[in-house]
Structure formats: structure tokens, C-alpha cells
Amino acid sequence: MFGTIGHIRIKDGHDSAVKELMVDWQLTIRPRIPGSFLNLYGRSVDRPGESVFVALAADETTYRELAELPEQDAWYRRLLEHIEHEPMWEDVELEYSQE
Template sequence: MYGTVFHMHAKPGQEQAIRQLFEEWDRERAPRVQGFQAGYLFKPDQQRDELIGVAIFRDRESYRKNAADPKQDEWFRRLRALLTDDPVWEDGEVIEAAQRA
């Protein structure tokens, strides 16, 4: 598996709009994005102005294919308009995963 962890700062009053945009992605894009496995959006206890996203794909190729998709770029531009600055991306291979059914 391959994916990214990304740190974002919402513009004041835009957190709910960001959550709705992620829900839209899950509803409309996720079923069509080959290799998408899971996504999470965290609100840290200590950094109240920050949001942390996680996106997991089957492999690096499917991750890169999604990143290069014009529809993903369109969605990202909508997200970026709700942020104070560019997200900080940390891409990498998932080397261990545990999940309880």
C-alpha cells in the first residue's frame, strides 16, 4: 500500500465546508478512483486550527494516477480555497497496518 499524510490549516469558519468537501470526494470520487483503499480526516486535540488527512491507495501507481487526474486537481483547488496555506504532504509506503474487523 502507498499513501499520504497531509497537514492543513482551515481558514476561519471553513472547517465544516472542508468536511463536506471530503464527504463529497468519498461519495462521488472514491467509487471511481482505481486503487483507493481508505481515507481519514483528523482534528488534533492540541492543534485546534489544524486538520490532518490520510489517504491510502493499493500501490504507488494508483496513488500517482489519482494525483495526475484533472478531476482530482479540480477537487484540490476547491479544497485549497478553504485553506490558509498549502497543505504539507508526507507521501510514503505503508509498511505495517492493523485493522480490527
């Protein structure tokens, strides 16, 4: 799997809007992505006010194709309205996973 870890700071009073965007993404964009996809969202324990999301596609090609979708760009621009600054991105290639 290949994807990104994003670190964001949500503007005060915008928590519910960000959660709604996450649900909207799952309903509108996720169905367009072939194969498996892992999408996680939570809050940092060590850095109050920071939220973290993980988005992993089946492979790097699929991840890059997702990034090129106009719908993904529009979704991202809506997200920017609710966070204090651009996310800090960390691209990752998953080498091992176990539940």
C-alpha cells in the first residue's frame, strides 16, 4: 500500500465541518478508487489541537491517480477552509500490516 499521513490543525469551531468532509469523501470519492483503501482519522495525544489522518491506496499508481482527480482537488480545497494552514504531508509505503 502507498499513501500519506497528514497532520492538520483545525480552526476553532470547525471540528464538525471537517468530520462531515471526511464522511463526504468516503461517500463520493472513495467509490471511484479501485482496490483496497485504508482511511483513518484521529487526534494527536502529544500535540493538542493537531489531528492526523492516514490515507493508503492499494499501490502508488492508484494513489497518484487519486491525487489527479478533480473531485479530490475540490475536496481538498474545501478542507483548507477549515484548517489553520496547509497540512504537513508524509508520504509512506506500507511494508507490513497485521490486525
